Amino acid sequence: MVRKLRVTESVRRGAYGALMLTLFTTGTVAWAETPLDENLHPGNAPGQTHAVDDVDIHDGWVQHVGHAGDIVAAYFAIENRSETAHLVDNVSSPFCSTIMGYHSDLEVDSMTRMLFQHLTLPPQQVLVFPPGGYHLACRIAPGKTITPGMKIPLTFHLLGSSAKTVEFEVREGKTYPANR
Numbered sequence: 001m002v003r004k005l006r007v008t009e010s011v012r013r014g015a016y017g018a019l020m021l022t023l024f025t026t027g028t029v030a031w032a033e034t035p036l037d038e039n040l041h042p043g044n045a046p047g048q049t050h051a052v053d054d055v056d057i058h059d060g061w062v063q064h065v066g067h068a069g070d071i072v073a074a075y076f077a078i079e080n081r082s083e084t085a086h087l088v089d090n091v092s093s094p095f096c097s098t099i100m101g102y103h104s105d106l107e108v109d110s111m112t113r114m115l116f117q118h119l120t121l122p123p124q125q126v127l128v129f130p131p132g133g134y135h136l137a138c139r140i141a142p143g144k145t146i147t148p149g150m151k152i153p154l155t156f157h158l159l160g161s162s163a164k165t166v167e168f169e170v171r172e173g174k175t176y177p178a179n180r
Helices: 002-026
Strands: 054-065 071-080 086-092 096-103 119-121 125-129 136-138 151-158 163-169
Touching: 071 096, 071 119, 071 163, 086 096, 119 125, 125 136
Parallel strands: 054 163
Antiparallel strands: 054 071, 071 125, 071 136, 086 119, 086 151, 096 136, 151 163
């Protein structure tokens, strides 16, 4: 009886270890929608009262990327003009079922995907999210269409219950060879 229990325990530990290794190496969910939980955004966060006035998002544009046509990449600059650090804790849009962080040339893991859920904006700094670097990836929501020439709203949620919505211009998408 004791010998059988050791084998069962060994199998259980091995299966658990294999599961953890799989989760750590592959990420838990490739496209995880993170709903904005208003209870996590206290209106009285210290130093965050004027965040919406201190932060400016500019030079924003999007383009279709990938072969399936259901993802647009968003590129922009975000500037904190204050002497206080601010925090972007979510980005949303009615045109996107999910929005995540992405990097064109690096392996994307769960921390990259969640980049815009905990992005610190240092005081008196401009952060640029260009093509080829870190940027937002939007999976287009069912029933929505994004075409060149239109503008889509992206809302940047800041710690302290404030948010800033900015219109992003839709530009021509990348083209890919037909045989890919």
